[in-house]
Amino acid sequence: MENQDNKLQDKLVRQFADFEKNWNGSVSEHFRNLRKEAIHHFGRMGFPTTRQESWKYTNIKPATANAYESAVDPPEPISRDAIAPYLLPETCRLVFVNGQFQPDLSEIPELSAQMVVQPLSRAFKEHPELLEEHFARYGKYEGSSLTALNTAYADGGTFIYIPDQTISEHPVHLIYLTDGRSGHRISYPRNLVVAGKNSQVKLIETSASTGGEACFVNAVNEVRVMDHAHVEWFKVQEENLLDFHVDHAFVNQDQNSYCKIHTVTTGSAITRNDLNITLNGSGCETHLYGLYWLGSKQHVDNHTLIDHARANSYSNELYKGIMDGQSTGVFNGKVMVRQDAQKTNAFQSNKNILLSDEATINAKPELEIYADDVKCSHGATSGQLDEQSLFYLKSRGIDPGKAAALLTFAFASEVLEHISVEPLKQYLSEKIQQRTGIAW
Amino acid sequence: MLSIKDLHVSIAGKEILKGLNLEVKKGEVHAIMGPNGSGKSTLASVLAGREDYEITKGEIYFHQQDLTEWDPDVRAKEGIFLAFQYPVEIPGVSNANFLKTAVNEIRKYKGLDPLTAVDFLKLIKEKARLVELDASMINRSVNEGFSGGEKKRNEIFQMAVLEPELAIMDETDSGLDIDALRIVSDGVNHLRSDDNAFVVITHYQRLLNYIVPDVVHVLHDGKIVRSGDKSLALELEEKGYDWIKSDPASAV
Numbered sequence: 115m116e117n118q119d120n121k122l123q124d125k126l127v128r129q130f131a132d133f134e135k136n137w138n139g140s141v142s143e144h145f146r147n148l149r150k151e152a153i154h155h156f157g158r159m160g161f162p163t164t165r166q167e168s169w170k171y172t173n174i175k176p177a178t179a180n181a182y183e184s185a186v187d188p189p190e191p192i193s194r195d196a197i198a199p200y201l202l203p204e205t206c207r208l209v210f211v212n213g214q215f216q217p218d219l220s221e222i223p224e225l226s227a228q229m230v231v232q233p234l235s236r237a238f239k240e241h242p243e244l245l246e247e248h249f250a251r252y253g254k255y256e257g258s259s260l261t262a263l264n265t266a267y268a269d270g271g272t273f274i275y276i277p278d279q280t281i282s283e284h285p286v287h288l289i290y291l292t293d294g295r296s297g298h299r300i301s302y303p304r305n306l307v308v309a310g311k312n313s314q315v316k317l318i319e320t321s322a323s324t325g326g327e328a329c330f331v332n333a334v335n336e337v338r339v340m341d342h343a344h345v346e347w348f349k350v351q352e353e354n355l356l357d358f359h360v361d362h363a364f365v366n367q368d369q370n371s372y373c374k375i376h377t378v379t380t381g382s383a384i385t386r387n388d389l390n391i392t393l394n395g396s397g398c399e400t401h402l403y404g405l406y407w408l409g410s411k412q413h414v415d416n417h418t419l420i421d422h423a424r425a426n427s428y429s430n431e432l433y434k435g436i437m438d439g440q441s442t443g444v445f446n447g448k449v450m451v452r453q454d455a456q457k458t459n460a461f462q463s464n465k466n467i468l469l470s471d472e473a474t475i476n477a478k479p480e481l482e483i484y485a486d487d488v489k490c491s492h493g494a495t496s497g498q499l500d501e502q503s504l505f506y507l508k509s510r511g512i513d514p515g516k517a518a519a520l521l522t523f524a525f526a527s528e529v530l531e532h533i534s535v536e537p538l539k540q541y542l543s544e545k546i547q548q549r550t551g552i553a554w
Numbered sequence: 555m556l557s558i559k560d561l562h563v564s565i566a567g568k569e570i571l572k573g574l575n576l577e578v579k580k581g582e583v584h585a586i587m588g589p590n591g592s593g594k595s596t597l598a599s600v601l602a603g604r605e606d607y608e609i610t611k612g613e614i615y616f617h618q619q620d621l622t623e624w625d626p627d628v629r630a631k632e633g634i635f636l637a638f639q640y641p642v643e644i645p646g647v648s649n650a651n652f653l654k655t656a657v658n659e660i661r662k663y664k665g666l667d668p669l670t671a672v673d674f675l676k677l678i679k680e681k682a683r684l685v686e687l688d689a690s691m692i693n694r695s696v697n698e699g700f701s702g703g704e705k706k707r708n709e710i711f712q713m714a715v716l717e718p719e720l721a722i723m724d725e726t727d728s729g730l731d732i733d734a735l736r737i738v739s740d741g742v743n744h745l746r747s748d749d750n751a752f753v754v755i756t757h758y759q760r761l762l763n764y765i766v767p768d769v770v771h772v773l774h775d776g777k778i779v780r781s782g783d784k785s786l787a788l789e790l791e792e793k794g795y796d797w798i799k800s801d802p803a804s805a806v
Contacts, residue, residue, distance in 0.1 A: 502642050503642050503644050505604060505605070505626060505642075506638065506641070506642040506644070507644075507652070507656075508603075508625065508626040508627040508630070509602050509603070509626050509627075509629075509630055509635075509636055509638075510627075510630055510635075510652070510653075510656040510712065510716065511627050511630035511631045511656050511659045511660040511663070511716065512627055512630075512655055512656050512659050513625075513627045513659060514625065514627065516655065516659065517627075520644075520647050520651075520652070520655065521644070521647070523646065523647070524644060524645060524646025524647045524695075525646065526646075527646040528645065528646055552655075
């Protein structure tokens, strides 16, 4: 395994030279240097191993055992049918297959003045100043070799720029489809979102796959939320069970801004989500919601970090998990309250239901508090469905299996309730209902 | 309808019911009164099929069938309903979805087609009126954030929707103010018929002013020590449970 690990690492470093050649001088010196430094960093660090504290419970060796072809290969044609299940009405939609933008499957309506929603590859050419100002500024790769790898290769992804005082009328829906039909593929989705002062935007990010061979998605997201801006971001991860999904997100919030992130995970063999939220200004509000429902031998690892740097901010975190089969889960929620962050309110809760004796969850809250006038709390639970509630349902004539399904759905719906895009809430609610086997 | 013979029940090795006998016929309302710890709630729980209770001796028949082996949902499908003393809150499941599931599960058991959405809604509205429940509460989560009185009314509302043959009310009156007590009682009186029966478990006589029983039983130390008509409840109210406790022999 150690060998295969290095083999893929060497191959990815080696292939960078070919990737570089394709630029044909179209990339500025700034980005050339950045990407080179990033690939060198990845070459030095390699893939994370369980010897690193933050990867202790997530072994990604199975993900690095395949001979992936680079995502720059042109994908096979994808029909509309393949994305049909994920479509939502009235959105600004961008579709990518193995990281390649698909104009025919995308639909970008007329946008508010000055607002930009475009593939990152085009943004490098059309908005070089904005990219130089923001790209890789929030997502520092020094602490994460996978972020470095993404930074070196990223051109598939979306640039979203909401100017000051602008409200995005439609939610932006990004669909990242992984196509493993003609072999193992690796892709590097990279999204950069800049929400200007007092702006508002909702984003939906769907990660799905068409099947075939196992694929590896190594995503990085950067979000800057300026003064009084309001960003909501819904991540739906439903790739097939052979795939691997790693996602590093870096959110920087300025004063009085609002950010809400939902992460719903039902797919992939291994999923790792790192949400790094930095509250640089005072008066920020942050909500993180997570829902994961795993079976068979699936694994999910949600790492969150909320860094309260200034006073009077509020953060609230609720992650819920339903674990079946021999699935394994990790929740690691770190809240940092720095010395200047007086009057911080930070709440965190992780609740898990184990539907099977063989499923396991590791929950680790980490509170690091350097200010003295704060309110912080955390809690983690894991267990079975509540016996009293089961009995109550059964005593009304509902058979035991259905009673369990109802309670499981109820458990999940606490997270779905906070989704403000109604068609998405409906979509996820139906998905959960189907999985529980409820029909009403 | 219901026939309990020499019932002995233990929980965690401690015997609570010690030879209880009870016969309930169609069309009857039985009140079971008794001091705290006499085994009233245990009787209700055992009838509904709560798992932690162990029947060590005796028999329970429902329509000449041994019900002790039935799962709780089967008991409900066969027509037994327990109005809980402490109804459970179930966040995330709406009253409507909960009841629709229950109604249709019971219908399926009886070989009936599921109710259509329209018919179900009609049923719900009609029964909600009966217990003066606000229609908006139908879409709220089961009992979540309900006051004590609302929870009890919701129990009677469910009873009205499911139309059981045998309804067991476990201290439904506890914690009710006089208005809620009247609403709950009116609901029950409306549901009384020649085809069903009620077992009303209560600590106080007060409820029996509204739901007038055919038979009153006094439970003490796991046994029914005295049975009589509704005047027994009044006598008990007057003399207190010490009367029974000090002289259980006079009961027989």
